[in-house]
Amino acid sequence: MGLVTAVESYSDSQVEMSKLAKAIAHPARIAILQLLTVNDCTCNEIVQQLPLAQSTVSQHLKELKKVNLIDGLEIPPRTIYVLNHEVYAKLQSVLNKFFNIS
Amino acid sequence: MGLVTAVESYSDSQVEMSKLAKAIAHPARIAILQLLTVNDCTCNEIVQQLPLAQSTVSQHLKELKKVNLIDGLEIPPRTIYVLNHEVYAKLQSVLNKFFNIS
């Protein structure tokens, strides 16, 4: 990623925004979010919709969880993945704020 | 990135959106876009505002140009970088469309 000192010289909102952007910077993760927009899904249900191995999907879900765009309801042996509408809306508003400056 | 076959199984809009997201998935590139929102800038002017070497900034500019978020007006030995408001607005609308589905 780079030096720690470099990160410190960007504003919080710049760093936060770049992290959220990175979270949706892969078509699989966009596809996952779109699926979750329609229905809550287990990992397997997502695997069936994507051309990826289960472990890979699990990894992408982890990335989305890391920025709180989704939550995982653990009901073993399943985990039901759910959109975090709050953060989802926040990302929208952050992006809007950014683009409306122009 | 991965296999060519994998990319083909995502929709055009998913791929396009992920590419645009990737373009803004770094705080330096967000900072650059914000600078260009206020003023057209040469590479050097941007270098003076960021904690990065000239070559690194040049590379980030290249990334932004790749997705047409900015244009470079070459007036040697300078290049004046300018926001591409059209694509900028398009990214905004693409994101809005995406998020409003929820």
Added chain:
DNA sequence: ATCAATTATCGTAATATTGCTATGAATATT
């Protein structure tokens, strides 16, 4: 008690990203 189903994680490989220094190419200045 076994076995199947589900998911997370580990280990690994291939590739991409990010950053730098050094350098080349083009133009302007002295």
Added chain:
DNA sequence: AATATTCATAGCAATATTACGATAATTGAT
């Protein structure tokens, strides 16, 4: 003509990302 300015690119190193198969861990079913 020599020098300075500006920018892009090449070359390189460190790290991150993306993908897979294999494997645990957990629960449900037989």
